[in-house]
Amino acid sequence: MSSELPKAYDPASVEPAADQVWLDEKLFHAEPSNPGAPYSIVIPPPNVTAALHLGHALNNTLQDILTRWHRMKGDNACWFPGTDHAGIATQTVVEKRVLAEEGKRRTDFQRDEFVKKIQAWKDEYEQRITDQLKRMGCSCDWDRQAFTMDETRAKAVREAFFRLFEDGLIYRGKRLVNWDPVTQTALADDEVEMEELDGHFYYLQYPLEDGSGHITVATTRPETMLGDTAVAINPKDPRAAALRGKKILLPIVNRVIPIIEDDYVVLPDPNSDDAKAQFATGFLKVTPAHDPNDYEIGRRHDLPIINVFSPTATISKEHGWPGEDFARGDETLQNLLGMDRFEARRAVVDWFRSEKLLEDVKPYKHSVGHSYRSHVPIEPYLSDQWYVATTKQIASMADTGTVSGTAIARNSLAGFALRATRSPSVPEPGGAAAGSGAQSWEGQLKIIPERYTKTYETWHENIRDWCISRQLWWGHRIPVWSFKEDAAVDTKQDDHLRDLIEVLIKLQREGRIAMQHGPRKTEASAVDLQHSFICVRSDDDKEALHTLEQLGFTQDPDVLDTWFSSGLWPLSTMGWPDETPALQKWNPTNTLCTAREIITLWVSRMVMFNLYFRNALPFNEVFIHAMIQDGEGRKMSKSLGNGVDPLDIIQSHGSDAMRFTLCAMTTHTQDVRMPVERDSRTGKNTSPKFDNGRNFCNKIWNATRFAMMHLSSVPAEGVDETKWSLADRWIVSRFNRTVADATAALQSFRYDAYAKSCYDFFWGDLCDWYLEAIKPAMKDPHRAGQTANVLAAVLDGSLRLMHPMIPFITEFIYWRLNDLRPQRGLPGKLELAASKRLINAHFPELGETSDPVEKSFAQIQEVIVALRNLRNQHKVEPKRIIDIAIMTNPETAWMIEYDAKEMIELLAGCKFDAGDRNIPADVTRVLAGGCEIYIEGLVDKAAEEQRNTKRREELNKQISALRGRLSNESYTKKAPPHLVKQTQDQLKEAEEELAKL
């Protein structure tokens, strides 16, 4: 049998074999009706923009470890796979490619035509991603693979939108949005990245209308002055009274604008710590159309809103700029038209300078929002968008006040999210009374590591409404129809129209459409068509769609924010809105594994949606894992060329090796570093960190070869514990201890500790000691049977223990073990229920450990290490056997004589002195493991004396420290008794050893 296994582990010949069997036998698939407690994970759906990177490899390894572990524990475990259409990201990628390959822009195509191109990209990358996951060994239930835009998911999105719309939680609003002038779409707040920029403060003089002088405003964006509709001053400013009622003649535009008073304006103070106060003049130009704060000021003072930009952020009079400005404005105004915002900035500044109205320019460092896609500065832009109301009391749920410590309604989406992490046993004040109407649900959302709970909560406390419309082509089309301005429908008098309206009202009553009316609602019974928004529940509703068409309605061209569909993920992957068996079994899911950057974008939305739609948490635990950086602490990225491709690692090191290394790296820190090198043979990026995983797999492989070699030649016999050697008893105890450690580590998401305990046991205990120690026994027919039992059981148990982390190699070896020795396990000590496949074999249960055996064995290890050490110091030929004698207490002497002599002789290359225990004169003596060891013929008195002197010094130091501690009364009184006892024992041992030196 052993001859079948090659000397070095070759992942390429093992991994596909195991994977094939899992897939063929559908061992990843779970049915809700299967026995076992439900355990489920939904994959954070990778974007179809690109193939998976190392961060995905980490993320999915961690999920697979949990899934496989729970499956082996006997749970009904299901991992739901899928991918995300990633709206703006994918569209951008495809636009770039089409431009590069065909020289065409998106707008050169029909919408359907271009969406097809994106679809083709998606098909390609979805396949690549799926293949990658399979090669990583991810035990996803592939029968349940989902895509955020497939039919089932589209149905969920549609239903979710409809319900939110009907409940008044989705509304149309004219707001300043984060506008990306390059991709020409609105962005959500968290799609905006702040970047530090070196900018300038421009000090512009604005003349008073009555010619009595000027005031000076300070701004970083002079070009927006074209849209100024007021100048504000703080009412506390001493200059305010004198200026009250006065007006400004806005330069260039010659628009007359008021001076208003608002607390928001910062008072100038050159000595202030606040940079704003240092730079401020006390006068703030107010541009409601182009600054969020100014917009608010404008609302407070009812100021006009003048938009001077086009959607591409060029100066334009076509988007809400009243024509009269051009009639009386400076000729400069005409010249500005068509300039982009940065050109316009220079032009405006130049104008002020030439007119001697530019008082000063100061350099200023500030952070400016940039698009996370196009990386250009965001333009605050006034436009109509769809929003989800996050803090609004949900109409269909009785009013029960606010979340304590906030102004957020308890029964609002954000209220749900905030209450999710709070302990359900602590009732909200005022919300606990029966019949109060506060929604409640089972369980509490636990975020691990716990510190991220704060991030999550703080974000929700400051949450704003969520802009969900995107001016893109790739995504879920917003299912709202509205009246088309130029539709040839006479809405005044028409019997046919009245009939159609009757149909609408019927459809609404039947729950097939929902209507929101514009501000000019006229009659209570009819619909003010021109200002109505109508949401159609189902895309198959021909009657509704036909009616709307006849009414001159068209569907909103925009699509939904990609996070809208991902927010529904734990629901939509299980077939919601239908109450499917899967949904009933596996939602809430158990664990979500994700990176911290996505807590607000994704985790929050899932919590809000799952609680709103199903009154249940989407998951009970969220594990936030580290982000992988390169050796210099930089993010891995394409542009830096420092990324490591998981497939390259799988090819060079094997999937298990990669998984092991990733698992071992997963501590609870926020970042982990992975030094990146170029593999000289393949030219691909790699990291020496993966060598450790490869080496470990090779070790497992070879330990198996050793075991197979012996197991194949030893006939099976019944387990008889009384015949076990010290090493046998020791390794079983060590194994059980490892099971306990590893299980505890997995339970607390300590992946590093799980990997380390497996590694230390297998390599350190099993290979370095046990396999070496049993070599003589395996050749002795009287002893081989029992030791083979222990060996087979411990190997099997180890495979089970490590399978979740390194599934391929363990599965493959397990089959060989099944062939060779179908009956394994040590009744009462190490139970191993038989299974054809390891993937669904039972995970080791906690077993018995034995302290006395482990202590004895540790003594022997000390003796052996001391002897090896001495051999090295004396440069003894490796093959030379040295003669030794050991003096120790009777128990230890007995133990060595009957249980350890052979092992010491073998592992230390020595022979116990056959003669009597009279100690010859020419010996070297060492103390170790509570024994005096005498070695003949290695006499180097000087070296020995040096060693002893060094040791004496150490001991003296130790003794005085221990005595000092014990003589300290507050120590003996306050420290726990077992520690005092321990200190006393240590002192005694040290003193005894010193006495012998």
Place this chain on the structure above:
RNA sequence: GGUCCUGUAGCUCAAUUGGCCAGAGCAAUCGCCUUACACGCGAUAGGUUCACGGUUCGAGCCCGUGCAGGACCACCA
């Protein structure tokens, strides 16, 4: 501006609620191709735990201050 994280051997990381001599892997040094494994075996060396102060019988861990790096959030005067 706010919140959070990190600083331990040359490198990458550990060190349970504060409690044995602060541990691994890689790299280094010495010796070994010992019949499972050179992707290996045996041994060795390497630390003022960023600095200063405090709490404590006892601090890598808790508190304070500072230094250095990083992340996230925040309305761009």
